[in-house]
Amino acid sequence: MRIQLYILSLFLIFQACNNSNNQSQTDLGDLKEPLINANKHLAEVENEDIENYIRRYGWQMEETGTGLRIMIYKNGQGLPAESGDIVKVKYKVNLITGLVVYSSDEDGPLEFLTGRAETINGLEEAVLRMRVGDKAKVIIPSHLAYGLLGDEERIPKRATLIYDVELFSILKKPKE
DSSP: OHHHHHHHHHHHHHHOOOOOOOHHHHHHHHHHHHHHHHHHHHHHHHHHHHHHHHHTTTTOOOOOOOOEEEEEEOOOOOOBBBTTTTTEEEEEEHHHHHSSEEEEEOOEEEETTTTTTTTHHHHHHHHHHHHHTTTTEEEEEEGGTTTTTTTTSOOOOOOOOEEEEEEEEEEEEOOO
16 A cells, blocks of 8 residues: 555656646747747847948948958958967957947957857957958947857947957968
8 A cells, every 4th residue: 555655646746747847848838939039129120220330330341141240441461360370359349339348458459269269259250251460340249249148347238349350460270
């Protein structure tokens, strides 16, 4: 009798957990579509803000498949950046509101290894389109920058970033 009660108890606990999981999956399923729609709306609003910014300044920018915008306004004569290179850049980072949040004048040049996720995706993508000596204006949508959280210092959540960047040095990876 005691074993039967134990088995019955385990069965009831299992059923309760299983029903709870099904309910949670149903609740999450109900939320999925509204969340997707909300994210699409936020992305459309951000894209519209970026397009308005570009029009306001009259910039002729190339848009990549990821949504990054880049305009090289001074062409350098150096080597092109490639994945695996150590690059050094001078930069100024503004929010789309115009507020300067970081600059190499205050924080020093930025050095990172490309292809290793050592910086935000948008900056790496932009640098990989540049040569030593190039100067570029780059607009980085939030999903290629610091996303939903910001950098927890100066960049707020869901922030579009405007970079003025100069690629001034590349240490090429050794040929294999």
